[in-house]
Amino acid sequence: MAGFIIVGAQWGDEGKGKITDMLCEDFDYVVRFQGGNNAGHTVVFEGRTLKLHLIPSGIMYPDIVPVIGNGCVVDPPVLLSEMDMLEKQNISCERLVISTNTHLIMPWHRDLDGASEHRLGANEIGTTRRGIGPAYQDKASRLGLRMQDLFDRSILREKIASALEEKNDLLTKVYGLAPYTVDEVADEYLAYGERLRSHVTEISPLLNVALDRGDWVLFEGAQGTLLDIDHGTYPFVTSSNPTAGGACVGAGVGPTRMDRVLGIAKAYLTRVGSGPFPTELSDETGARLIEVGGEYGTTTGRQRRAGWYDAPVVKYAVEVNGLTDLAITKLDVLSCCETIKVCVAYEHRGKRYTTVPGHQSAFHHAAPIYEELPGWKVDISGCRRFEDLPAEARDYLGYLEELAGVPVSIIAVGPSREQTILRDWPQR
Numbered sequence: 548m549a550g551f552i553i554v555g556a557q558w559g560d561e562g563k564g565k566i567t568d569m570l571c572e573d574f575d576y577v578v579r580f581q582g583g584n585n586a587g588h589t590v591v592f593e594g595r596t597l598k599l600h601l602i603p604s605g606i607m608y609p610d611i612v613p614v615i616g617n618g619c620v621v622d623p624p625v626l627l628s629e630m631d632m633l634e635k636q637n638i639s640c641e642r643l644v645i646s647t648n649t650h651l652i653m654p655w656h657r658d659l660d661g662a663s664e665h666r667l668g669a670n671e672i673g674t675t676r677r678g679i680g681p682a683y684q685d686k687a688s689r690l691g692l693r694m695q696d697l698f699d700r701s702i703l704r705e706k707i708a709s710a711l712e713e714k715n716d717l718l719t720k721v722y723g724l725a726p727y728t729v730d731e732v733a734d735e736y737l738a739y740g741e742r743l744r745s746h747v748t749e750i751s752p753l754l755n756v757a758l759d760r761g762d763w764v765l766f767e768g769a770q771g772t773l774l775d776i777d778h779g780t781y782p783f784v785t786s787s788n789p790t791a792g793g794a795c796v797g798a799g800v801g802p803t804r805m806d807r808v809l810g811i812a813k814a815y816l817t818r819v820g821s822g823p824f825p826t827e828l829s830d831e832t833g834a835r836l837i838e839v840g841g842e843y844g845t846t847t848g849r850q851r852r853a854g855w856y857d858a859p860v861v862k863y864a865v866e867v868n869g870l871t872d873l874a875i876t877k878l879d880v881l882s883c884c885e886t887i888k889v890c891v892a893y894e895h896r897g898k899r900y901t902t903v904p905g906h907q908s909a910f911h912h913a914a915p916i917y918e919e920l921p922g923w924k925v926d927i928s929g930c931r932r933f934e935d936l937p938a939e940a941r942d943y944l945g946y947l948e949e950l951a952g953v954p955v956s957i958i959a960v961g962p963s964r965e966q967t968i969l970r971d972w973p974q975r
């Protein structure tokens with residue numbers, strides 16, 4: 548068995564793309580199992596920077612098979628333009644495989660995402676407006692279109708017609724937007740189908756046979772644990788399951804095939820969009836983390852909210868995902884801090900919480916309780932071994948390890964592939 552899962556242990560943008568890319572050298576398959584082009588994964592290698600939204604990080608290794616799982620939602624023109632962008636950079640997408648069951652983001656999903664956010668006004672979720680929520684909504688309502696529907700004109704027309712019967716009413720009568728015509732959409736999507744046809748196949752048998760053979764398969768999560776629709780800060784979440792269980796559902800592979808579950812966490816914390824964030828800093832320190840960490844969204848360009856590392860959040864991610872290991876990224880960014888705070892618990896109405904409170908109101912109003920540690924104030928981006936790090940940085944990692952209860956096996960000290968310290972990770 549060699550199934551490995553990577554998940555975000557916070558609110559997304561933890562550096563999953565960087566770690567996935569760095570580990571992919573040893574893998575035969577890399578699988579995205581949920582989410583869509585709401586994700587933005589930045590990969591820096593050989594002096595190049597790639598921003599990926601749908602295609603698994605790892606595509607740049609010539610021998611790996613990148614897979615888009617049934618748990619994802621795919622916007623076909625967005626996927627095709629990402630493939631074109633990669634081909635232009637001499638990165639082949641020929642091996643890309645897409646599940647026959649992957650649901651499609653249709654143009655009305657994009658419209659409805661924007662319109663419903665607009666309607667929520669001050670209560671908006673702050674979605675990426677890529678149509679993610681409405682697409683998953685239709686999947687659950689059994690009104691969705693799937694990859695396999697793109698290859699048969701009459702089935703495609705029938706499904707579009709059935710969806711538009713409801714969507715056109717919603718678009719025109721509720722939101723005052725323009726309707727769609729069945730033929731126009733069908734023609735456009737049949738053309739996308741033609742271009743994608745050779746990539747579409749059943750992925751569950753493909754991955755199970757690969758695992759039987761002893762191949763190494765890496766499941767790359769998008770978003771993060773606290774954005775999970777079941778386990779996150781609902782309703783300020785995405786519409787899929789970025790937690791480890793999502794890897795099984797979203798790729799058709801059983802939990803008994805997984806060897807390790809790696810949670811990625813930033814050495815501090817960020818969040819994009821609305822929702823609770825107890826350790827958020829609205830002061831000069833927060834501004835410095837944003838500036839030094841380059842904390843602007845890969846997908847929407849929005850400035851991320853920033854704050855101190857929240858140990859109860861990561862502890863919660865350890866439990867919900869069954870994490871075996873942690874990767875701590877962006878440790879180099881903390882070199883800008885004289886001292887570093889870590890939230891070890893919260894206080895709400897006289898009660899102390901050491902994990903994420905179950906009730907949303909308690910979490911919204913939770914006051915962080917901090918421990919303060921000395922900073923190291925030196926550039927660590929050139930460190931390649933744990934022993935090269937200053938004592939204060941090693942102590943900081945030791946403290947995070949103690950609070951999480953799992954080992955910090957990987958440490959990132961810069962955006963590029965080689966700016967990584969592997970402490971305890973299997974290599975082939």
Ligand code: GDP
Nearest residue numbers: 560561562563564587588589877959960961962
């Ligand atoms: P993802 O969505 O989890 O893949 O993360 P993003 O790519 O959206 O955001 C992480 C950002 O931090 C990207 O710009 C990465 O290039 C960058 N990054 C990743 N790891 C490190 C690190 O250890 N140090 C620094 N300075 N930047 C990093």
Ligand code: IMO
Nearest residue numbers: 559560585586587673674675769770785819820
């Ligand atoms: P990666 O994979 C950070 C956030 C949005 C919004 C909420 C719902 O790069 O870590 P959606 O468009 O999914 O309906 O928006 O989720 N969000 C992310 N935040 N990183 C992401 O992906 C995100 N994908 C969605 O900002 O708050």
Ligand code: MG
Nearest residue numbers: 560587588845
């Ligand atoms: Mg991102």
